[in-house]
Amino acid sequence: MQRIGVFVCWCGSNIAGTVDVQAVSEALKNEPGVVFSANYQYMCSQAGQNMIIDAVKEHNLTGIVVCSCSPRMHEATFRKTAATAGLNPYMVEIANIREQCSWVHKDMLTGTEKAIILGKAAVAKVNLNTPLVAGETPVTKRALVIGGGIAGIQTALDIAEAGFPVDIVETKPTIGGKMAQLDKTFPTLDCAACILTPKMVDVAQNENIRIFSYSEVTEVKGFVGNFDVTVKKKARYVNEDICTGCGACVEKCPMKKVPNEFNLGMDNRSAIYIPFAQAVPKVATIDPNHCNMLKNGRCGVCSKVCAAGAIDYKQQDEYIQEKYGAIVVATGFNPISMDKFDEYAYNQSKDVITSLEFERLTNAAGPTAGKLLRPSDLKHPHTIVFVQCVGSRCASCAEKGKEYCSKICCMYTAKHAMLTRDKYPDTEVYVFYIDVRTPGKSFDEFYRRAVEEYGVHYIKGMVGKVFPEGDKLKVQASDLLNNKQLHIDADLVVLAAAIEPDKSARPLATMLTASMDTNDFFTEAHPKLRPVESPTAGVFLSGTCQGPKDIPETVSQASAAAAKVVSLLVKDKLKGNPCVASSDELMCNGCSSCERVCPYGAITYEDKEFRMPNRTVAIRRVAKVNPAVCQGCGCCTVVCPSGAMDLRGFANRQIIAEVDAICK
Amino acid sequence: MNNKLKNTRDEIVRISGVNPKKCMKCGKCTATCPAFDEMEYHPHQFVAMVENGDIQPLLESESLYRCLSCFACVDRCPRGVEPAKLVEAVRLTVIRQKGGNHLKTDDIPALLDENIPQQALVSALRKYAK
Amino acid sequence: MQVNERKPLIVAFCCNWCSYAGADLAGNNRLSYPADVKIIKVPCSCRVNPMFILRAFQRGADGVILCGCHPGDCHYTSGNYYTRRRMALLFSMLDYLGIEKERTRVEWVSAAEGAKFAATMNDFAQTVAALGENKRLEDLRCKK
Numbered sequence: 001m002q003r004i005g006v007f008v009c010w011c012g013s014n015i016a017g018t019v020d021v022q023a024v025s026e027a028l029k030n031e032p033g034v035v036f037s038a039n040y041q042y043m044c045s046q047a048g049q050n051m052i053i054d055a056v057k058e059h060n061l062t063g064i065v066v067c068s069c070s071p072r073m074h075e076a077t078f079r080k081t082a083a084t085a086g087l088n089p090y091m092v093e094i095a096n097i098r099e100q101c102s103w104v105h106k107d108m109l110t111g112t113e114k115a116i117i118l119g120k121a122a123v124a125k126v127n128l129n130t131p132l133v134a135g136e137t138p139v140t141k142r143a144l145v146i147g148g149g150i151a152g153i154q155t156a157l158d159i160a161e162a163g164f165p166v167d168i169v170e171t172k173p174t175i176g177g178k179m180a181q182l183d184k185t186f187p188t189l190d191c192a193a194c195i196l197t198p199k200m201v202d203v204a205q206n207e208n209i210r211i212f213s214y215s216e217v218t219e220v221k222g223f224v225g226n227f228d229v230t231v232k233k234k235a236r237y238v239n240e241d242i243c244t245g246c247g248a249c250v251e252k253c254p255m256k257k258v259p260n261e262f263n264l265g266m267d268n269r270s271a272i273y274i275p276f277a278q279a280v281p282k283v284a285t286i287d288p289n290h291c292n293m294l295k296n297g298r299c300g301v302c303s304k305v306c307a308a309g310a311i312d313y314k315q316q317d318e319y320i321q322e323k324y325g326a327i328v329v330a331t332g333f334n335p336i337s338m339d340k341f342d343e344y345a346y347n348q349s350k351d352v353i354t355s356l357e358f359e360r361l362t363n364a365a366g367p368t369a370g371k372l373l374r375p376s377d378l379k380h381p382h383t384i385v386f387v388q389c390v391g392s393r394c395a396s397c398a399e400k401g402k403e404y405c406s407k408i409c410c411m412y413t414a415k416h417a418m419l420t421r422d423k424y425p426d427t428e429v430y431v432f433y434i435d436v437r438t439p440g441k442s443f444d445e446f447y448r449r450a451v452e453e454y455g456v457h458y459i460k461g462m463v464g465k466v467f468p469e470g471d472k473l474k475v476q477a478s479d480l481l482n483n484k485q486l487h488i489d490a491d492l493v494v495l496a497a498a499i500e501p502d503k504s505a506r507p508l509a510t511m512l513t514a515s516m517d518t519n520d521f522f523t524e525a526h527p528k529l530r531p532v533e534s535p536t537a538g539v540f541l542s543g544t545c546q547g548p549k550d551i552p553e554t555v556s557q558a559s560a561a562a563a564k565v566v567s568l569l570v571k572d573k574l575k576g577n578p579c580v581a582s583s584d585e586l587m588c589n590g591c592s593s594c595e596r597v598c599p600y601g602a603i604t605y606e607d608k609e610f611r612m613p614n615r616t617v618a619i620r621r622v623a624k625v626n627p628a629v630c631q632g633c634g635c636c637t638v639v640c641p642s643g644a645m646d647l648r649g650f651a652n653r654q655i656i657a658e659v660d661a662i663c664k
Numbered sequence: 665m666n667n668k669l670k671n672t673r674d675e676i677v678r679i680s681g682v683n684p685k686k687c688m689k690c691g692k693c694t695a696t697c698p699a700f701d702e703m704e705y706h707p708h709q710f711v712a713m714v715e716n717g718d719i720q721p722l723l724e725s726e727s728l729y730r731c732l733s734c735f736a737c738v739d740r741c742p743r744g745v746e747p748a749k750l751v752e753a754v755r756l757t758v759i760r761q762k763g764g765n766h767l768k769t770d771d772i773p774a775l776l777d778e779n780i781p782q783q784a785l786v787s788a789l790r791k792y793a794k
Numbered sequence: 795m796q797v798n799e800r801k802p803l804i805v806a807f808c809c810n811w812c813s814y815a816g817a818d819l820a821g822n823n824r825l826s827y828p829a830d831v832k833i834i835k836v837p838c839s840c841r842v843n844p845m846f847i848l849r850a851f852q853r854g855a856d857g858v859i860l861c862g863c864h865p866g867d868c869h870y871t872s873g874n875y876y877t878r879r880r881m882a883l884l885f886s887m888l889d890y891l892g893i894e895k896e897r898t899r900v901e902w903v904s905a906a907e908g909a910k911f912a913a914t915m916n917d918f919a920q921t922v923a924a925l926g927e928n929k930r931l932e933d934l935r936c937k938k
Contacts, residue, residue: 070818071835099821100833104912110829117832343696343740389742393688396744434690464695464740478695480708485700515871535871579837599871633870634841638880650837656849662805662832663853 002127005036005061006119007052009043009068011098018102018111024067027116031123035059044074049081056085063091063126067119069098088131090578090649095122117662124657132578132648135627139225140325141569144169146217146508147330149177150551151543151558153199155328158562160208164569167322168203169212169231171504174279176200177332181262181356183363183370185551186415187446193278193365200280212320213281216504220327220511223602223629224538225574227324235315237286237294238272243310245282249302250274258290260367263360266375267367272302276365284310326565327512329522329534330542330558331505335497336391340400344387344495349468350376352493355386355409358416372424374492377471381491384420385475386413386431387463391498393434402498402519407548409496410437414447414456416494421454430457430488432477440550459486466493505545513601514539522546532561536600537629540564579649580630581637583623586610587644590621594636594645602629603636672757673717680753684715686743693737693747702730707737707747714750728755733783802856802922804831806915807846809839811869812904813861819908820915827915830923831859838862839900840873844884847898851888851931857897857922861911864902874902892929896921 008025010016021039029037036059040048043066055061064087066078071094079089097115105111143159145152148170156166168175179185180200182192203209212231219230253270260269262276271290274282284302292299293313303311335356338346346352351374353361364370374381388409394401410433417429436458438444450456461478468474475488501520509516514534515523522541525533532541542561543554568574583594585608595603605621612618623645625636634647646652677684693707700706705713705727713722722728728751737747808814814835820827836842839862847858860881862874878900885898899918903911 070814070821072815072818096818096833099818101829103821103824104826105829106826107829114829114832121832121834389690393690394742395686396742401742434688460691462690462692462695464692464697464736476695478691478693478706478708480689480691480694483706483709485694485697485706597876599873631870633838633873634836635838635870635873635876638840638843638876647837647841650841652843652845655834655836655841655843655846658834659805659846659850659855660853662834663803663850663855 002033002063002129003035003059003061004031004033004063004065004123004126005052005055005059006031006034006038006065006067006123007043007048007055008037008039008097008119009048009066010039010041011069011102012041015068015098015102018105018108019097019115020108020112023112024097024115024119028065028067028119028123031120033063033127034123036061043068044077049077052078052081053085056082056087061087063093063129065093065095065119065122065126067095067097067115067122070094070096070100088133090132091126091129093122093126093129095119120664121658121661124661125654128651128654128657130648134578135576135580136573137225137576137628139569139571139574140227140323141165142167142322142324143326143328143565143569144217144227144229144322144324145328145330145542147177147332147543147545148172148175148211148213149330149332149543150179150196150199151332151545151554152177152328152330153203154555154558155330155542155562155565156209157199157202157206158559159565159569160206162562162566162570163208164566165208165210167210167212167231167324169215169217171214171216172275173214173236173283173285174275174281175203175211175213176276176278176280178356179551180276180278181359181363183359183366184415184419186411187440187442189415189419197278200278204280211281213283214285217508217511218319222323223626225325225568225628227327227538229322229324229327231320231322233318233320235288235317236283237288237291237311237313237315238284239310239312239315240281240283242308243283244308245274245279245284246307247274247284248305248307249284249311252301252305254299254301255290255292258287263367264354264357266357266360286311326538326540326568328540328542328561328565329505329508329512329514329545331502331508331545333499333544333548334502336402336500338390338495338497341390341495343465344390344463344493345466345468345473346495349466349473350374351381351468351473351491352466352495354495354497355412355416356497358494362416362419372420379491380424382426383428383488383490384430384492384494385463385473385477385488385490386417386429386494386496388413388431388433388496389462389498390495392496394498402500404519404548405437406496406498407437408499408550411440411443411446411550413494413496414438414450417456418446418450418454421450421456428457430459430490432459432461432463434460434462440552461486463493466490499544499548501545512536512539513599532557532564537631538568574628576628577632579632579647580627581625581632581634581645581647582627583625584644584646585622587642588622589642589644590623591641593639593641594623597635597639599633599635600629600631602626602631669717669719672719673714676714676719676750676753676757679756680746680749682746682750682753684711684745684750687711687715687745688743690742692740692742693745696736696740698734698736699730699732703727707751710750710754711745711747714754719754722754723758723761728758735783800927802830802919803854804857804859804919804922805850805855806831806833806859806861807836807839807842808833808903809862809869809874810835810837812863812867812902813839813911815905816861816903816907816911819905820912821908823908825908825912827912828919830919831915838868838870838873839877840870842877844880847884847888848931851893851928852933854928854930856925856928857899857918859899859901859914859918861901861903861914864904867904891931893931894925896925897928
């Protein structure tokens with residue numbers, strides 16, 4: 001039997017004004033288990049807390065009921081008080097007689113009546129409380145960053161800087177991501193490579209960082225502090241440790257007609273390739289789909305020219321297992337496919353390109369060495385039409401576009417338009433927009449400069465269709481402000497394609513049990529207050545995998561995610577929430593119902609030996625809850641057909657006792 | 665907006681099943697419209713005018729009969745507003761107010777051509793009815 | 795003769811993250827609702843075992859209401875979806891047993907919706923009061 005102390009708070013007149021606190025403490029005195037009952041002006045004050053501590057000692061209390069404000073206010077305070085008095089903090093229950101009683105009822109009589117009932121319910125619950133101890137789990141002091149774009153790079157650098165080892169897993173042969181493909185970056189127009197490549201080198205040289213390039217995560221097990229991850233290192237047929245990145249093989253490879261994905265297929269590369277000059281790691285990779293040696297055994301030139309002897313045609317995929325304390329998702333984005341936008345003739349004309357392709361066309365390391373030439377005939381374009389919101393803000397057809405605003409297009413289109421006018425003042429540049437959205441530091445000034453100083457024609461309206469005629473592109477568009485339909489003969493049409501999360505994100509989310517929204521962006525734990533954490537403990541979000549972002553935002557989120565990771569890894573042990581589910585092995589029949597509803601994958605099954613009558617042993621499959629992963633929602637307790645599963649702190653018996661106390 | 669206009673507006677919205685509030689004023693419908701030069705009010709204006717209850721000018725406009733019902737605007741609209749259906753509904757409203765079709769059903773077989781798409785036929789019936 | 799107006803007895807299960815906070819907000823804003831409503835805090839609406847509701851009706855409750863986060867907003871990502879389905883089944887069974895559907899309700903109240911919480915409780919209490927005294931479920935095992 002518990003020895004319970006009841007403490008009724010006046011909260012000045014907040015409670016005492018509508019509730020007869022004296023009557024409440026008198027009434028609760030006679031409840032089962034209650035050995036002490038008192039009331040005081042401010043229970044949360046130091047004097048009030050001392051009163052509780054003294055009463056615990058004097059009356060050997062084992063449980064405490066505080067009738068006061070909402071537990072959301074002061075539950076933590078009174079739990080600490082209990083701990084100071086030597087009690088288990090989870091032996092405290094709060095009866096909410098302020099927010100849910102005195103403040104919402106006007107009449108003293110009804111208020112007092114209800115306060116007594118709420119107090120009785122709390123007493124009934126405490127009678128069944130058991131001391132709870134939060135479980136502790138050790139933390140593996142190593143972080144995994146999935147994705148090696150600017151988000152992943154920044155996160156990894158920050159974590160490594162704090163002294164923790166980090167692994168980056170990148171599916172491409174090099175880190176760098178989309179930013180490596182860009183030419184200049186808005187609004188300051190620094191060259192992307194100039195600010196990115198030093199960071200890539202930092203990553204390569206940082207002894208706390210390992211890069212698994214040309215690799216992917218295939219399996220994630222475990223939970224916060226203790227993830228077990230399998231990484232598949234795809235065979236690149238080149239020994240990474242030996243290859244010096246000299247490029248002799250690339251030069252001599254006879255198979256030179258492979259579309260170069262780094263330049264978005266606008267030129268060709270060889271079957272053995274290094275994506276770009278500043279690649280990290282600077283190691284060659286053989287594309288098995290195009291290498292003659294791998295396809296039919298006839299070639300072997302690269303192996304002959306490689307002075308280091310790094311070529312290994314027999315290399316196999318390698319699976320690496322590693323433990324991590326925290327995982328950062330930085331899988332990034334891709335522009336959407338333009339296949340469904342027939343009206344813009346993307347598939348009919350080489351001169352209709354996406355903005356990312358335009359980015360490569362103006363990049364000094366791109367297919368035209370930075371000269372703006374149209375892809376079809378390599379002539380200089382004199383009229384360029386930029387179309388914004390291609391597939392963004394498109395709610396009519398989910399297959400075609402995306403309902404959200406892609407956020408970065410307004411600014412990069414302004415940048416493209418401005419740079420074009422700057423380099424080629426003889427070029428007419430038209431930008432068709434629905435709205436120009438430029439919230440950001442120096443963003444609107446940048447856009448206005450494009451209009452006012454560089455003479456870019458911004459037209460409020462949309463392009464309705466583009467069709468090739470001769471060597472021109474006929475563009476039919478609307479000019480809403482002048483209520484006109486425009487017909488422009490363009491040389492080049494640039495589509496600001498919407499961006500979407502990388503395709504690898506969805507299967508990864510399943511592996512991580514991290515949740516996603518309908519657009520396959522990862523959801524954050526709280527949209528405002530916890531923007532870089534996923535609802536799954538130990539999984540953090542960095543960059544565009546969480547939503548469209550420009551580079552400054554991506555970098556700040558990446559650093560924020562790193563800070564969160566560091567504050568996790570710096571702990572030796574993690575204290576969990578003790579109010580978790582637990583299963584009674586003797587009652588569990590191993591039906592898996594609970595496992596199926598658990599949103600966290602906290603429930604597993606194990607075969608356990610049970611002693612049976614006559615010295616026999618039976619092996620039964622029983623549920624096991626991992627207290628470090630369980631968040632304590634209690635969904636499993638309801639689906640359990642045998643009643644084996646229960647939730648600590650909110651046990652079936654406790655809630656029923658509350659129901660009984662209320663319905664007396 | 666007076667009550668009568670409001671009723672007409674609501675009726676047009678009801679017949680067409682179009683929600684003009686979905687329009688984000690991008691103008692892709694007007695950019696697409698092949699009959700632009702023939703029209704006094706263009707597809708995006710139709711949507712805006714119906715939403716604002718600016719119905720009377722629409723009812724009186726020749727633009728109603730210039731719409732080809734090609735449905736390009738319906739196809740291209742990124743928000744699924746379907747301006748052509750709205751034009752169709754305004755047309756219907758005019759016809760209803762005037763009372764009935766002015767092409768007799770008996771006249772139709774003589775006008776039939778195998779190659780005419782059904783949609784064009786139905787629109788023609790309404791468009792050239794008076 | 796004085797007629798003593800009967801007060802209905804209503805049990806409200808509120809999830810810790812949204813609805814309980816919503817109820818607190820109703821309190822903070824002093825939005826009144828009948829004292830007949832007594833709140834029990836649960837971590838998530840999906841913690842509410844149908845057993846608890848049956849027990850309430852056995853013990854003489856006139857109405858039971860469950861409040862949780864709005865669909866899609868569950869703190870535990872999917873708990874309220876389970877609640878929605880479970881309660882649809884339970885409530886139709888209770889209806890079959892003679893406990894009118896109006897006596898049971900699931901409502902989504904976010905932490906920001908203090909006004910909605912109060913309005914919901916006012917409406918529910920009124921509905922339940924209008925139905926009069928409830929039939930009491932009996933536990934046959936207790937009759938032996």
